[in-house]
Every structure is written in structure tokens, then in C-alpha cells.
Amino acid sequence: MIRVVEPGPLTTVQDLGRRGYLRQGIPESGPIDRAAFVLANRLVGNPDDAAGLECTLAGPRLEILAPGALAATGAEMPLSVNDRPAPRWRTVAVRAGDIVSLGLARRGIRGYLAFAGGLDLPLVLGSRATYLRGQLGGYNGRALRRGDALRLGAGRPAPARVVRAGSIPRYDGEAAIRVVLGPQADRFTPAGIATFLEGAYEMLPQSDRMGARLLGPRIAHARGHDIVSDGIPLGGVQVVGDGQPIVLLADRQSTGGYTKIATACSVDVGRIGQLRPGARLRFQEITVESAHALLREARAALDAAIQEE
């Protein structure tokens, strides 16, 4: 059991998300940065889809009520146990009475906390992920609050593990986001497409789990920005009337009526979700085949990222 002493600005329970409900308008939710989330679970011997916490900007302060293990990954939020610094990207053993806290992010914006055994919450439509706007899943469909009590599942004792130094993302500098053009790339002028692929775009603070709002060179439409509404994929890049792109994320609307110039590759969606307001990215066009090759490489890299101590 874990008691929430301080919840942090926006801390939600997530697992790998719910599948099959987009046709009812319910998004998959789940961690914005899936790779960091999966590594946290693997560090404590959990299956990849065990429920853990996604922390935004800063993490929570938690009281541990039973011995166990946890791991912190994702944004560089300093981890401490009883006010002493503890390592991130590594299994950390904890005892009953320990106070664990995850501080303000210095790089990146979304941090992850996994607990051996996973958070034991009811499955809602097949998942424990929180969908905030729909008040669905997770901990009563909402972000954590002070005093919440989180039960843990039965964890198997696992050896201490660590993510190799070379496999820890840095979350700094300008991000290169690979995209496949379409499905409405034909609704932009050639100059508009060139602007999109050449310009630098800045993350805006209005961004959330639904979408990353960006600001940069205006992308010119060929004939208006409205389409007959259709489905929006994860990573879909919508360009609305003001010519600015929005990358749609895990809690996105299932359908929409604005032109989509491109789709960001699954492997790069997490990187977008780690950009702080003011941080910059550039889009780079690739083919569907290259996107799938990247996905295979990313999966292999994830499998090779962890070693036992």
C-alpha cells in the first residue's frame, strides 16, 4: 500500500491503455512516453502493461506502507527516499515507512514511477489507464490527490536492474520528429508542405495529454482547413485555420474535422511528449516502411536497454 502525501501537479495512473473503444469516442490513453513507462515496469519485474504513475512537471511525495521495490524513469525528476537522493533508471528497494519523492523536472516533462506488483485498481473497459476528460479508469477517473491510498498487486521478488547509461534518453536539444505525410497532405500547397518540413516549431504551454500545440512558420492550406470529419490516428498532425500544427496524443479526440498534414511515427510520439514549453522540434519526412523499421529497432533497443546488477 502507498499513501499519497503530496500528489504533484498532475499525477495519473496509467497502463498501456485501452483498445477497441475509439469507435465509441473513447481514446486509448496510457503513458505519453511509452518507452520510459515500459522500462520502469521492467526494472521492477512487472509486465509491460502493469499500472504505474505518470507525473507531469514534478512528481508526488509518497509514503510507502509495505516493503517493495520501485523505479523512476522518464523526465529528469530527482528521486529521493527519506530526503536522500536515490538513483533513477534503476530498481530501488523501499521499506515500510519510507517517504519517496520525485522532484521538479530539470529535463523532459513527464516522469514515470513503477512499483513491483503494479498498482492494483479495477479494470475499466479492459484497462487501468486514466482518461481525465472522460473521468474514466485509473484512480476514480481523476488525477491523484493528497490522502489517496494505492494498493499494490503481488510482486515477484526480482533482481535489481539498471538501464544501461547509453540507453537513457537525454530529453534535451531540438527534437527530430519523423513523419509520414498524409492523409490530407494534398490539402496543402507545395510551399506549405516545405514550410512544415523545414521550419522549427516550438512547444506551447497549452499542450496536454490530448495534443501538443506548436508554434512556428505558418503552413499554407491549398483550399481551406475544414474536411468532412474522419478518424485521427495517434501522432496525427492537425493544421487548423491559423496554419499551426497540433500533434494529437494518447487522450486525443477520436475524430475531427481539420486537415491532417502528416502522422508522427509511433517511436517519436514519446519524444514530443517530453518537450517542455518553449522547446523546439523539426519534422522530417520518411516512408511507412522506414517507420516500421524504426519501430523494430526501437523494440530491440528497449529489449537491450536493461541489465541485471
Added chain:
Amino acid sequence: MISPELNAQVRALEHLIRTRGVGGVVETVPSYRSLLVYYDPFVVAYGALIAALRELLPHARPAALPPPRLVELPAAYGGDLGFDLDAAAGKLGLGPDELARLHAGAEYLVHFIGFTPGLPYMGGLPDRLAIPRLEQPRTATPPGSIGIGGAQCCIYSVESPGGFWIIARTPLRLYDPAAVDPVLLRPGDRVRFRMIGHAEYEMLAAAVAAGTFAPAITPA
């Protein structure tokens, strides 16, 4: 282009995919005239998936869709529940009662559910009620609000921004996160509105909150 025939084709293709099962397909999202297919590229390659879908396409026949459901939704028109009714009627050159009667007299087709959980995009609005969307979309529309805009009718499922003229409200919950099955309507459903007074609205809203009222759902 928006047409019931085209939308039926989309739903028929989705139905085929769901009933036959296409290797690697994870989920599907129908809309007016397209079907978004999510797939796992570790299970099926892009080219192979496209080939499999192309092969299915000629077999997607609307006649093979399961029989539609008819869902009757109580709706209270005008006043503070349908706060744009008078303005919309003025814009259309109709009396408010006439607009409400025309709206409640029609049968609607749920083309698809989208945007927010459980929100139906419906066709079937009488031509006489076609109306441009609001010039200034409002930032918050209460759930249950029934709106018209263009040739469409929709029902807001959660509080959200919107550009439709709100002419009525239903006490039913189109999205209820506490329910086992949180979404009321399905793509392909037929919807009819039953005109109720504001007193009955309050009574039904209380019954819905108490879990003692369920909508009438019958084969269409």
C-alpha cells in the same frame, strides 16, 4: 460529401473486418466516408494489410449489416434547456414550436460516434432545418444538449465547446463513465426524439441519476 449510402458502405466494411477478423487489425474507427484502421505492423505488413482490405471491399454490402436499433430519446425543447431554439427559429423563419415539431418528427441515422465519448454524428435533419453553424462557437455546452448545424444533428455527451444551435436537451446520459457499458448509442442506430415538457425532463433526469430509467431501444 456526406450521404447515408456512403456511410453504410463504411460501416459494412467495418462490420466485415470485425466479423471475419483481419490479421493484425487492432481497432477501427468509422466516420462519414472513411474507416480508420489501426494495425500492428509486427503482425501484418502495410502492403499485405492493404491487399487484404482491398479484397474485402467488394464484399462490404450494407445489406449484410446487422438490423439497426431504434433508440427513443426524450427531449425537452426551448427554454433554458434548448437555449438557442428561439434564435434558430428566427434565423430559419419558423416559429419555435414549428421547429421543435419538425425536429422531433424526423428519424435520424447515427453515422458514427466521435470527437468526445459517445457523441453521435447524425444525419436525417429535415432540409427545412438546415442552418449555418454558430459564428462564435461557445466554450461550454452542457451534456445532453441537442444541437443542429449544417445538415447535422448532434448530442453533446460531455461538457465541451461547440458550434451547434442548441434547441433541446435529453435527460439521458450518452456517456456515463460509471456504467458497465458507458456509451449509449452505436454507429448505425436510428434515433427518434420524444418531445417532453420541462417538468417531465426534471423527473426523468432524477430517474436517470437514480438508475431507474432506461431508454426505449427496439429493432428499427
